[in-house]
Amino acid sequence: MTTVQTPARPLAYRNFRLLVIGAGTSSFGNSITPVALAFAVLALGGSTTQLGLVVAAYALADVATALFGGVLGDRLPRAAMMQGSAIAAAAAQALVAASLVGGWSSVWLLGAVGAVTGCLGALAAPSSSAMTRQTVPEPLLRKAVTQRRLTQNGAQIVGFAVAGVLAAGIGPGWAIAVDAATFAVAAVCYHLLRVPEPVRERAESMLHDLGAGLREVLRHSWLWMLILQALLYHLFYGGVQGVLGPVVVSATWNKATWGWALSALMIGFLAGGLLSLRWRPRRGLFQGTLLLALTGCFPAAMALGVPGTAGLLLLLGGAFLHGLGLELFSVSWDLSIQQNVPEDKLARVYSFDMVGSFVARPVGLALTGPVAALTGTTTWLWVCAAVMAGGSLLAATLPSVRQLHRHDPAPADEEPEPVASGA
Known part of the structure; x- marks a missing residue:
């Protein structure tokens, strides 16, 4: 045949x-x-x-x-x-x-x-x-x-x-x-x-279905622990990007430099994506979590505040490494969820990931100004860098993160893509 x-x-x-x-x-x-x-x-x-x-x-x-x-x-x-x-x-x-x-x-x-x-x-x-x-x-x-x-x-x-x-x-x-x-x-x-639509479990009440999604999250220790790590990341980095970054960078260099730094961050994202097309680590989540520590480079470069061309290059390099590390982690994170969560609970798990990741960001935005005023801006930037890098390295030590392996189904012959009725 x-x-x-x-x-x-x-x-x-x-x-x-x-x-x-x-x-x-x-x-x-x-x-x-x-x-x-x-x-x-x-x-x-x-x-x-x-x-x-x-x-x-x-x-x-x-x-x-x-x-x-x-x-x-x-x-x-x-x-x-x-x-x-x-x-x-x-x-x-x-x-x-x-x-x-x-x-x-x-x-x-x-x-x-x-x-x-x-x-x-x-x-x-x-x-x-x-x-x-x-x-x-x-x-x-x-x-x-x-x-x-x-x-x-x-x-x-x-x-x-x-x-x-x-x-x-x-x-x-x-x-x-x-x-x-x-x-x-x-x-x-x-x-x-x-x-083709996946086979779905029988729909219950909204709260029952939410509970089933939460139980699926809690069933994977790597999943809920890294959601907590994301909460910590956004709690601290939200204020760095939204409050302190524009002020510190404008004062040390000029307003245009902040735009250049964000561009370097996005270029880091693209570089991480391109690298992910070729680099396929067996323990991708573990190595991605280690690389997530690179996000601490951006606030650290701001805290150093070295004026002139050398400081500018340091800032842009820190922003690039932040984007690179975050994207390499994000690809492995997304793939780990896709490969290890049942199809009928996948959307709910993603929703808990979204909420857990971003619920603390408004809090960070609100508290960064007053806290930085008490501690000093430079001190608080160093704290943010340490928490972002240290939290990632600590998460990488979890056995469930270190031991999760990428699934590699063998390519198989298959019929042409089916066309199923749908929206």
Whole structure:
């Protein structure tokens, strides 16, 4: 009997291409909106405090809704969840754009719609993360995870690069309209997805399903311990990036240098993704967790505060190493979840990962200023560097992290990709 060899590239699969295009387009648009929103709030006469509240509304709604998104992602067709969220988000962003272009917007409208958009994103995010496994054969899963992350990181870099130009050139309202259009494109891509639906457990109450997801997280000690490590990372690094970094770097060098540092960080992400395409460590989670300690280089370079060209190179190098280490860890982390969590609980596990990772970030943003004022900015940056690096190294000593091995299913002949009915 003639068989068809499994294509060696994830992008050879139509469903994976659609998923990557939709997710990449959304990432591009989502990078534009925060910049455009800042310009919009200030143009409406809002204060920096009001801008912070608008951004916080989005972030808090995102965290608060993620767990429900995980339950729904394991109950309902994930492509339908993603499509519905993208359509509603396109409408919400179109409303914001129209209000700004039409001159009838307000800071409170931006905050309210921002909260709605955050909820919509959180409802779909667990389904989106879990969808990768449904679009490629298992032997290609690592490549698929890496290529998807590369695409989304690249789209974010481009989005950040053009955001200020669009907001200044055509106005924040039209810039946000671009984001609305990207959600519409993503919705079309998700509508065209045709993936076989996994066998699902019988749906119970929302709380029962959440409890089942939590039990799955607690069943893997490497999983819940590294979620706690992520909570610690965001608690400390959130304030470094959002509060101290811009102030320290501007005072030591200039305002433009902070933009260069964030660009070096994103280049580190891309370098980590490209390296992951070739580097396939057997104990990927262990080695990725060790490399996560490189994130401490960025705040350490700020704390050193060496002026001049040498200090600038040190800062950019620290930012690059931060991005490199974080991306190498993230690829191994994502692959470990995909390979070790049952399909019918995957979205819920991703939702607990999202909440555990980001729930502490607003706390860090709020406390960094007062704590740094008490300890001194340089001292607090050193503390953040030590916690970020030391926490990662400590997590790497856990037996469950050291002993988790990558699954390597042998490539097998298979029939052409099935086309299943779906959303």
